[in-house]
Amino acid sequence: xxxxxxxxxxxxxxxxxxxxxxRALARAGAQVVVADVNEDRGKEVAADIGxxxxxxDVTDEESVRDAVAAAATAGGPLRxxxxxxxxxxxxxxxxxxxxxHSLASFQKxxxxxxxxxxNLMRLAAAAIAQTGPADADGQRGxxxxxxxxxxxxxxxxxxxxxxxxxxxxGMTVPAARDLSVIGVRVNxxxxxxxxxxxxxxxxxxxxxxxxxxxxxxxxxxxxxxxGRPEEFAQLVLALIANDYMNAEVVRFDxxxxxxxx
Ligand SMILES: NC(=O)c1ccc[n+]([C@@H]2O[C@H](COP(=O)([O-])OP(=O)(O)OC[C@H]3O[C@@H](n4cnc5c(N)ncnc54)[C@H](O)[C@@H]3O)[C@@H](O)[C@H]2O)c1
Numbered sequence: 001x002x003x004x005x006x007x008x009x010x011x012x013x014x015x016x017x018x019x020x021x022x023r024a025l026a027r028a029g030a031q032v033v034v035a036d037v038n039e040d041r042g043k044e045v046a047a048d049i050g051x052x053x054x055x056x057d058v059t060d061e062e063s064v065r066d067a068v069a070a071a072a073t074a075g076g077p078l079r080x081x082x083x084x085x086x087x088x089x090x091x092x093x094x095x096x097x098x099x100x101h102s103l104a105s106f107q108k109x110x111x112x113x114x115x116x117x118x119n120l121m122r123l124a125a126a127a128i129a130q131t132g133p134a135d136a137d138g139q140r141g142x143x144x145x146x147x148x149x150x151x152x153x154x155x156x157x158x159x160x161x162x163x164x165x166x167x168x169x170g171m172t173v174p175a176a177r178d179l180s181v182i183g184v185r186v187n188x189x190x191x192x193x194x195x196x197x198x199x200x201x202x203x204x205x206x207x208x209x210x211x212x213x214x215x216x217x218x219x220x221x222x223x224x225x226x227g228r229p230e231e232f233a234q235l236v237l238a239l240i241a242n243d244y245m246n247a248e249v250v251r252f253d254x255x256x257x258x259x260x261x
Contacts, residue, residue, distance in 0.1 A: 058116030192253025221255025
């Protein structure tokens with residue numbers, strides 16, 4: 001899929017993986033809608049890449065509808081939607097004091113990570129369906145969702161997060177089949193541990209943060225470090241560029257496998 005002269009929407013594009021993806025798409029010639037709840041950072045990223053900012057809460061129907069409409073009218077045909085909006089959450093099913101996981105926090109993580117991903121997928125697909133075919137195969141667009149290796153093997157003490165990410169994987173094949181009639185491919189990426197601000201709140205600062213990040217990187221097989229957001233964006237662009245990649249769930253993790261603690 002050629003990106004030059006097309007439009008794209010990226011949720012969570014004010015930070016981390018989404019920001020790197022928005023920047024890479026813009027460098028490839030796409031008009032990018034930066035869709036995020038973080039207005040200050042989102043506007044900065046959009047201004048930097050010559051794109052548009054749309055204040056977006058992925059859990060909200062109208063909000064995502066408006067952001068997709070902005071992408072559909074940004075210039076070229078809407079061809080790409082990438083879901084990177086997400087939140088981390090650490091809470092045990094029953095904690096050491098015997099208290100059960102909060103239902104409200106479980107529902108919140110599912111709402112942002114899973115329902116938010118589905119919300120973009122369905123609304124972007126409907127908008128992409130309105131465009132003409134881009135090539136002789138009848139292809140119209142590509143949708144990429146961000147899961148996590150936690151969605152495959154689960155992560156200790158992160159039940160809600162793992163459940164939300166596992167269900168994103170579960171949507172991949174049925175969505176690809178449903179959307180094949182409109183020429184849309186669907187792929188999901190499962191990152192391992194990538195250096196983004198998502199770890200800021202738990203990593204702390206200074207020496208503590210360095211030790212925390214070193215512990216995170218320790219089980220990575222090779223290269224022995226955290227992944228870089230730019231490397232994630234490179235994979236997004238590769239999945240878009242290769243027209244035969246469809247209904248695929250791709251690990252992006254330097255060989256890490258999460259172990260029970
Ligand atoms: N960084 C990692 O190691 C890693 C690993 C596996 C999966 N992931 C997933 O990758 C995605 C991106 O994570 P990141 O590391 O770039 O995190 P990040 O915190 O740097 O960025 C997430 C972005 O999502 C936005 N966001 C949060 N809730 C939103 C909402 N309701 N509506 C719209 N935007 C919202 C935030 O404002 C932020 O800009 C997440 O889904 C995360 O779970 C990250």
